[in-house]
Amino acid sequence: MNNESQRLKSKAMAITAWILILAGASTLIPWAAASEANVIGYKSLCPFAPFSTLICMMGANILLTLRKRLTAASEE
Numbered sequence: 299m300n301n302e303s304q305r306l307k308s309k310a311m312a313i314t315a316w317i318l319i320l321a322g323a324s325t326l327i328p329w330a331a332a333s334e335a336n337v338i339g340y341k342s343l344c345p346f347a348p349f350s351t352l353i354c355m356m357g358a359n360i361l362l363t364l365r366k367r368l369t370a371a372s373e374e
Contacts, residue, residue: 322351328342
């Protein structure tokens, strides 16, 4: 049961990390209907880009690092 629980947690962390990666990448998509330009200088889907992109990517990195450590610890 413990092994199955670890596998489920690992899969959930990986899926969440991939969602964060996709969300971070989507913040940079040009969007003509945006209310204002972002810091880079163009109108994008998220006016807080590139900061929102970095936050999403850092969250994904943290999740994938934790996942790697948890799977390494469970294999020992």
